[in-house]
Amino acid sequence: MAQQHEKYYVPAYSPWPIIGAIGLFLIAFGAAHTVIDMKNEIDGWGSNVLWTGIIVIILMMFGWFRDQINESLAGMHSAQLGRSYRQGMTWFIFSEIMFFSAFFGALFYARFIAVEWLGGASNNLMTNEVLWPAFEAHWPLTTTPGGIESGSIGWMGLPLYNTIILIVSSFTCHLAHVNLEKNNRKMLTLWLGITVLLGCTFLYLQGVEYAHAYQDLGLRLDTGVYGNTFFMLTGFHGVHVTLGTIMLLVMFLRVLRGHFTPDNHFAFQATSWYWHFVDVVWVCLFIFVYVM
Amino acid sequence: MSTAVGEMTNHDHHHHAPSGFTRWLFTTNHKEIGSLYLWFSFIMFLVGGSMAMVIRAELFEPGLQLVDPHFFNQMTTVHGLVMVFGAVMPAFVGLANWMIPLMIGAPDMALPRMNNWSFWILPFAFMILLGSLFMDGGGPAFGWTFYAPLSTTYSTDSTALFVFSVHIMGISSIMGAINVIVTVMNMRAPGMTYMKMPMFVWTWFVTAFLLIAVMPVLACAATMVLTDKYFGTSFFDAAGGGDPVLFQHIFWFFGHPEVYIMILPSFGIVSAIIPAFSRKKLFGYSSMVYATGAIAGLSFLVWAHHMFTTGMPVGAEIFFMYATMLISVPTGVKVFNWVATMWRGSISFETPMLFAMAFVVLFTIGGFSGLMLAITPADFQYHDSYFVVAHFHYVLVSGAVFSIMAAAYYWLPKWTGHMYDEKLGRLHFWCSLISVNVLFFPMHFVGLAGMPRRIPDYALQFADINQIVSYGAFAFGLSQLIFLWVLIKCVRGGEKAPDKPWEGAEGLEWTVPSPAPLHTFETPPEVK
Numbered sequence: 001m002a003q004q005h006e007k008y009y010v011p012a013y014s015p016w017p018i019i020g021a022i023g024l025f026l027i028a029f030g031a032a033h034t035v036i037d038m039k040n041e042i043d044g045w046g047s048n049v050l051w052t053g054i055i056v057i058i059l060m061m062f063g064w065f066r067d068q069i070n071e072s073l074a075g076m077h078s079a080q081l082g083r084s085y086r087q088g089m090t091w092f093i094f095s096e097i098m099f100f101s102a103f104f105g106a107l108f109y110a111r112f113i114a115v116e117w118l119g120g121a122s123n124n125l126m127t128n129e130v131l132w133p134a135f136e137a138h139w140p141l142t143t144t145p146g147g148i149e150s151g152s153i154g155w156m157g158l159p160l161y162n163t164i165i166l167i168v169s170s171f172t173c174h175l176a177h178v179n180l181e182k183n184n185r186k187m188l189t190l191w192l193g194i195t196v197l198l199g200c201t202f203l204y205l206q207g208v209e210y211a212h213a214y215q216d217l218g219l220r221l222d223t224g225v226y227g228n229t230f231f232m233l234t235g236f237h238g239v240h241v242t243l244g245t246i247m248l249l250v251m252f253l254r255v256l257r258g259h260f261t262p263d264n265h266f267a268f269q270a271t272s273w274y275w276h277f278v279d280v281v282w283v284c285l286f287i288f289v290y291v292m
Numbered sequence: 293m294s295t296a297v298g299e300m301t302n303h304d305h306h307h308h309a310p311s312g313f314t315r316w317l318f319t320t321n322h323k324e325i326g327s328l329y330l331w332f333s334f335i336m337f338l339v340g341g342s343m344a345m346v347i348r349a350e351l352f353e354p355g356l357q358l359v360d361p362h363f364f365n366q367m368t369t370v371h372g373l374v375m376v377f378g379a380v381m382p383a384f385v386g387l388a389n390w391m392i393p394l395m396i397g398a399p400d401m402a403l404p405r406m407n408n409w410s411f412w413i414l415p416f417a418f419m420i421l422l423g424s425l426f427m428d429g430g431g432p433a434f435g436w437t438f439y440a441p442l443s444t445t446y447s448t449d450s451t452a453l454f455v456f457s458v459h460i461m462g463i464s465s466i467m468g469a470i471n472v473i474v475t476v477m478n479m480r481a482p483g484m485t486y487m488k489m490p491m492f493v494w495t496w497f498v499t500a501f502l503l504i505a506v507m508p509v510l511a512c513a514a515t516m517v518l519t520d521k522y523f524g525t526s527f528f529d530a531a532g533g534g535d536p537v538l539f540q541h542i543f544w545f546f547g548h549p550e551v552y553i554m555i556l557p558s559f560g561i562v563s564a565i566i567p568a569f570s571r572k573k574l575f576g577y578s579s580m581v582y583a584t585g586a587i588a589g590l591s592f593l594v595w596a597h598h599m600f601t602t603g604m605p606v607g608a609e610i611f612f613m614y615a616t617m618l619i620s621v622p623t624g625v626k627v628f629n630w631v632a633t634m635w636r637g638s639i640s641f642e643t644p645m646l647f648a649m650a651f652v653v654l655f656t657i658g659g660f661s662g663l664m665l666a667i668t669p670a671d672f673q674y675h676d677s678y679f680v681v682a683h684f685h686y687v688l689v690s691g692a693v694f695s696i697m698a699a700a701y702y703w704l705p706k707w708t709g710h711m712y713d714e715k716l717g718r719l720h721f722w723c724s725l726i727s728v729n730v731l732f733f734p735m736h737f738v739g740l741a742g743m744p745r746r747i748p749d750y751a752l753q754f755a756d757i758n759q760i761v762s763y764g765a766f767a768f769g770l771s772q773l774i775f776l777w778v779l780i781k782c783v784r785g786g787e788k789a790p791d792k793p794w795e796g797a798e799g800l801e802w803t804v805p806s807p808a809p810l811h812t813f814e815t816p817p818e819v820k
């Protein structure tokens with residue numbers, strides 16, 4: 001029993017969490033005032049507070065992770081603590097899945113219920129007659145009941161390339177993990193580097209697609225529920241890819257500094273799980289937002 | 293609590309704790325963080341309670357006298373938000389922090405630093421929310437449910453502050469829940485199998501799952517409100533192809549599991565207290581576990597019973613009616629089990645037991661009015677009336693809040709090392725019990741007679757009952773000051789508590805000294 005339940009490492013008093021709480025406070029307070037300032041078209045202090053908060057959070061993460069890494073390198077982490085971290089990451093990813101599920105739910109509701117009913121489906125003939133008699137239900141919703149028109153985006157071209165890029169990056173990420181476990185550092189560095197590059201390429205192409213949508217197609221965040229769901233889903237996904245790429249980059253730099261061993265690499269594993277999760281979300285996006 | 297824990301720190305050889313206030317800022321200790329949560333929750337309870345007093349003072353007489361309607365709306369909104377996210381949920385997280393490691397024989401929570409982070413987000417979140425009341429145009433006034441278009445087209449600038457404060461409250465809840473779930477899965481002492489865990493641990497395990505599943509959905513709803521109001525999206529605007537009903541679906545997909553988040557830990561508390569003071573084992577332990585799981589599972593399938601009058605296909609109304617009624621089966625299992633536990637027990641009536649027994653009776657009344665509301669055609673009459681207010685206050689005040697008080701009395705000796713003043717505790721109980729019924733029971737009658745909720749004025753014929761309700765409210769509010777007195781007295785001193793102050797109590801928490809030293813179970817105990 002003694003070996004199985006070695007002493008669980010309970011960290012000493014730490015300043016990082018309260019700094020993180022202050023950072024989140026500044027982000028929330030600053031972001032709220034930023035959007036209020038934007039709406040009222042005044043040049044306020046909201047964005048300054050927001051950026052201060054972001055800097056505080058970044059500093060907090062440096063400090064917190066540095067402590068964590070030093071503890072790990074000093075051998076203070078037991079197998080049981082490793083399990084806590086892994087389970088914690090798993091449940092965090094579950095919460096992210098629920099976040100995206102809610103937005104997918106909104107997409108399905110808008111597409112199969114709200115728009116259909118506005119067009120008079122089910123027992124809503126009078127809704128259509130009284131509100132917008134000229135409106136006919138269609139998807140993608142290129143003409144809203146209120147009369148706003150926009151283009152739509154098909155799945156050929158950039159979205160398809162991006163899908164291939166992310167799926168390939170999932171494999172390269174996995175290959176990096178396999179080589180880490182085999183302690184083949186050279187191949188680990190290679191595959192991980194390729195994964196980072198693929199993530200950056202995806203983000204670049206996504207930027208090109210957004211520019212195309214805004215400039216050429218007239219498809220914007222505010223052009224009705226098709227544009228809403230398109231930009232919210234792909235936008236939140238893009239934010240996650242950005243975070244994932246930064247995480248991969250940090251892992252890459254740590255690999256170069258000789259961190260991680262075949263049996264002690266929680267941070268790497270968590271990043272890899274996160275990356276696979278982001279890829280799966282994209283595959284769902286590709287199917288439900290672009291193809292169908 | 294603070295003094296008691298403070299004394300222990302001096303004998304602590306593990307870490308050199310920073311002194312004074314910084315210790316509370318930097319702590320990674322589950323007991324200190326638990327105390328922070330509990331005190332924060334009590335302060336929020338008093339803040340939210342004073343808002344309720346404003347509401348009841350305005351409703352004391354028909355007509356508009358004390359506050360203007362817009363301010364009245366802000367009071368109902370922020371009262372709800374503060375009580376749900378600031379009082380009840382943090383109280384349960386505080387109890388989880390204190391008790392779960394003690395109950396399963398763990399040295400601390402699984403992720404102690406994140407634990408501190410979860411807590412300290414909350415005071416800042418509520419600073420933002422409460423601060424927004426002082427903005428030009430006032431704070432949020434659309435009800436705690438923030439239905440679109442009230443929160444989009446018709447709201448004031450403070451909506452952005454509301455949305456972001458809800459976001460960081462959600463981050464705090466998710467991190468707290470991840471901590472609980474990982475602690476339960478990974479930190480149990482050898483021999484503490486799942487089916488040996490105390491019911492409080494079980495109910496919190498399930499609650500943590502619900503929290504991780506639905507808080508992100510709340511974040512999604514709040515985000516869409518933000519973009520609809522400030523970035524021109526039309527998720528909840530039919531002109532752009534959206535639908536305000538979509539908001540209600542998303543909100544209640546979060547909201548219904550949320551109400552079980554606020555009651556499942558209560559079930560766990562009562563399942564600890566009733567056996568202790570009946571001097572019998574809990575009747576039907578495994579059926580309690582399965583019932584908890586069944587309630588949690590069903591909670592994802594009943595959200596639209598909040599929306600019967602909003603408009604849905606008839607098939608959906610019928611599905612949600614029957615699914616809702618199904619919940620009474622596992623809930624009934626629990627109530628019968630508690631009663632069966634007391635049956636032929638050798639019962640004594642200390643304050644925790646009084647609150648727990650009041651919980652069983654009054655929560656059941658709230659459950660019955662819930663069944664009435666579940667009947668779709670009948671709900672068309674009750675919807676948005678004071679009957680609904682009576683229903684959910686029976687389950688939340690005489691349910692959740694009473695169970696939190698029961699828990700506080702039950703574990704105070706373990707937390708502080710002192711017995712609380714039993715006479716004052718009973719005084720607090722009887723004052724609360726009588727006033728809570730004077731406060732909420734007559735609301736059923738005005739509700740059935742047609743008085744709408746969330747309105748600062750009412751028809752003359754409701755005047756008498758509203759006065760009685762307001763008297764009850766003031767009495768209930770004042771009774772809680774007795775509780776504050778008991779708490780302060782118990783923290784500062786009192787009769788020395790033995791390790792196990794309750795004769796019939798069971799569980800690992802009673803094997804450690806009172807007050808519990810800062811670090812317990814560093815070597816896990818063996819559970820047989």
